[in-house]
Amino acid sequence: MREVAIVGLGCTKFGEMWDKSFRDLFIEAGLMALEDAGMSGAQVEALYGGNMSSGIFIQQEHVGALIADYSGLISNNVPSTRVEAACASGGLALRSGIIAVASEYHDIVISAGIEKMTDIGAEKAMDALAAAADREWEAAVGATFPGLYAMMARAHMHEFGTTREQLAQVAVKNHYHGSMNPRAQFRNRITIDSVISSPLVADPLRLFDCSPITDGAAAVVLVPAERAREFTDTPIYVKAASQASDTISLHDRRSLTSIDATTVAADRAFKTARLERSNIDVAEVHDCFTIAEIMAIEDLRFFEKGRGGPATLAGDTAIGGKIPINTSGGLKACGHPVGATGIKQAVEIAEQLRGDAGKRQVEGAEIGLTHNVGGTGGTVVVHILAR
């Protein structure tokens, strides 16, 4: 199969975008990516759009055709495909686009992610998100995502001695990173005390342990690696695009304190890329809750199981630390428009590898990783990117 490169990046501001519709957001991100690649829409051969639940959020399915139409790419009747795996929909759109280019079916592909979540209000949004869990065996009996991740947090604290302060430090660090990201939903710095004294959501998780409800979109332009220099001086090469599933229900898993699909997807990715964990200079991981980042950095095997909390508190995962995690601010501070997150992670890593990340630049970053989770770990997508 042929190698694939990212040659264009686009990402909207994340937040409560009351003045922009679903279609506005997608077009903004898509046009930014095309402009960044110095490319016209007429050159695009296919679109892949990651979106979790436009059906529930805006009563609109068939969003592949919608985004092709409203972006004007309809002029060349581009194939446009929506892919969905809950909060991993963006990562899946990236992987689907990569496979389409690798297969030689298409040369120039846009992979995008989008979610417009705020229009239906917080209570309905919470129920929409519960559609990522097993509706019959989890959501229907009252389980919500804060509740499910709270159980994982409690088990992790019990099994490994992870502390309330260590959880809080994930949020503190990600808000610090987010404060340097112009796209972030939250740019205020917070303290361990402010996390611990924020309102309780699902014990032990408090408000500042949780990622917010967000509107936003992101897009990347993919081309065969051998054509990358036609479009950019700083191509970012895809070294691996890997995906794994696990049971959709948390209660069916081997463990409450590990997401096995993360380890499987990462093992596959490192094998394909012929790289070691120690080669990764910067990573975006799926911190939908603070406990999720601690489990992610352990299950990705950046840290030994149980050492994620202490490493976070020691500053190993902050910019300047051993392996900077979530320089964008992560889902926690940059925001989490669920279908867009996986693409935003790739945009952030690509900017880091280009050396374009401004104040949050990780010096000398050459290889990066993205980690995108659907539900409580039913789907995991891992990408390894290199400059």
Next chain:
Amino acid sequence: MREVAIVGLGCTKFGEMWDKSFRDLFIEAGLMALEDAGMSGAQVEALYGGNMSSGIFIQQEHVGALIADYSGLISNNVPSTRVEAACASGGLALRSGIIAVASEYHDIVISAGIEKMTDIGAEKAMDALAAAADREWEAAVGATFPGLYAMMARAHMHEFGTTREQLAQVAVKNHYHGSMNPRAQFRNRITIDSVISSPLVADPLRLFDCSPITDGAAAVVLVPAERAREFTDTPIYVKAASQASDTISLHDRRSLTSIDATTVAADRAFKTARLERSNIDVAEVHDCFTIAEIMAIEDLRFFEKGRGGPATLAGDTAIGGKIPINTSGGLKACGHPVGATGIKQAVEIAEQLRGDAGKRQVEGAEIGLTHNVGGTGGTVVVHILAR
């Protein structure tokens, strides 16, 4: 890119399946396909699932993980991806699986389609289906799919002199075909009179001009062509997998009487396959309404524009005619579980090419075509298959 073959087929009975859930239906179709390929689940490397709107129909997203989980394929952590393009979701799942095998990312892939539509009742189902149209510019102002296709029918009658009887004959012929298909939702034969005297839905379309609300699932097993004989003596080869988009809104189109994306997708497919229209022995086309089949056989260029109605009335599209269309009974009589339809079409064509179609066998069929439409033509997927 390497060639791909279909080596396993599975399809549930279509209808109002009150005793079977979404997950039951998928597992039934998937296991049939695996058994048909003489394969164990442990050999499967990836899943693609076409589904339009599980979010609205059963309040469940993340159905890729769900179907991997409930089918037991989770044991090998298979990547499982849901794709969606309204009623073309099944066709898209097939094309996505083909691209995945062609790319060499995966060797053995199941492409499946599923929809469980009856649980929420007809009125809510109609609104769910309206999510395939432009919610802001069509559905929100009262347009339904019968209404949109009725406008196309009226325009077609005006422009080409297509008659009420010609429309009715599509349904009569498809019920006749369906009467020979054990999987069909409707196996009763009907007459032109019974169509014309059925209740008016949206003038000129009457009840028997419309495809029904249906539950069902279908699945195919895909492998690299060079490995096909490991699994079957009758491999079916994929000669082309093509997809095109158009505006999501009907009012934005060049014409009310043609679906341009059909012609574009078909032209691309015939070019890739290096075949002519005259090479096609049997086709499954998207007859969500009787007018849709007439437009499809014209836009696919099996008949000149405006000649679809007369050709149907003359029997050219029945089994034994010039080019048998919808031998399964089509969406009209076999039923239309929207996400499953595109895969069911491939199952029907593959059975025809294998010579396994029983009473509805098209003698000597060697090459077949499937044509799957999303919405009023915002997405079209065309496959050409050969034995």
